[in-house]
Amino acid sequence: MRTFFILLMFCLTPFTGVFAQEGSDQNAAAFNVEASTAEILLGNPVEVQFILKNAFNVNFKAPDWDALNCDVLVGPNTSNSISILNGVRRSETTYQYYIVPREEGVFTIPSMSLESDSGTLVSEPIEIKVLPNPDGVQTGPQFDQRRTPSPAKKKRATVRI
Numbered sequence: 001m002r003t004f005f006i007l008l009m010f011c012l013t014p015f016t017g018v019f020a021q022e023g024s025d026q027n028a029a030a031f032n033v034e035a036s037t038a039e040i041l042l043g044n045p046v047e048v049q050f051i052l053k054n055a056f057n058v059n060f061k062a063p064d065w066d067a068l069n070c071d072v073l074v075g076p077n078t079s080n081s082i083s084i085l086n087g088v089r090r091s092e093t094t095y096q097y098y099i100v101p102r103e104e105g106v107f108t109i110p111s112m113s114l115e116s117d118s119g120t121l122v123s124e125p126i127e128i129k130v131l132p133n134p135d136g137v138q139t140g141p142q143f144d145q146r147r148t149p150s151p152a153k154k155k156r157a158t159v160r161i
Contacts, residue, residue: 026090027054027088027090028053028054029052029053029054029055029116029118029119029121030051030052030053030054030055030121031050031051031052031053031055031112031113031114031121031122031123032050032051032053032123032124033048033049033050033051033109033112033123033124033125033126034048034049034051034126035047035048035049035109035126035128036048037128038127038128038129039128039129039130039131040101040128040129040130040131040139041130041131041132041133041137041139042101042103042104042130042131042132042133043100043133043136043138044100044133044137044138044139045073045098045099045100046098046099046100046101046128047096047097047098048096048097048098048099048109049094049095049096049097050062050094050095050112050123051092051093051094052091052092052093052094052116052121053090053091053092054089054090054091054092054118055091055093055114055116055117055118055121056091056116056117056118057116057117058093058114058115058116058121059114059115060093060095060114061114062075062076062095062097063109063110063112065097065099068107068108068109069101069102069103069107070099070100070101070102070107071099071100071102072097072098072099073098073099073100074096074097074098075095075096075097075098075099076095076096076097077095077096077097078093078094078095078096079093079094079096080092080093080094081093101128101130103130104130104131104132105129105130106127106128106129106130107127107128107129107130108125108126108127108128109125109126109127109128110125111123111124111125
């Protein structure tokens with residue numbers, strides 16, 4: 001009897017996985033915007049990522065950061081991943097920016113839309129609260145764009161015999 005239950009469990013396990021995959025929408029196209037924090041001190045950078053999942057033939061256009069009253073320190077950094085498993089193609093493309101809001105208050109990245117082969121994809125707006133920073137506290141990653149790497153100095157070794 002024990003052997004029967006073990007065989008029964010062993011035989012039904014693959015079918016359970018197949019049914020679970022059919023009901024999921026892991027293959028649906030999506031467009032999301034994420035921020036590294038919901039609150040930030042004025043003068044500090046925040047990481048913003050635009051994430052496209054399973055969207056192909058997309059022409060991504062970043063928001064007008066100047067119109068949103070912020071400076072871009074770094075970006076866009078782009079990363080792509082594509083996998084094909086059992087004939088199912090999945091992809092994820094991320095556009096990453098490090099931005100610094102110019103003034104206190106609520107900074108909003110508006111809803112964005114883009115066209116793909118799956119149709120129109122729309123992101124949700126996100127809000128980041130920018131708090132006063134009277135002490136000039138620096139948090140998170142620091143990017144000093146005024147620094148430029150100095151040219152490498154060539155070193156010569158002198159060998160005397």
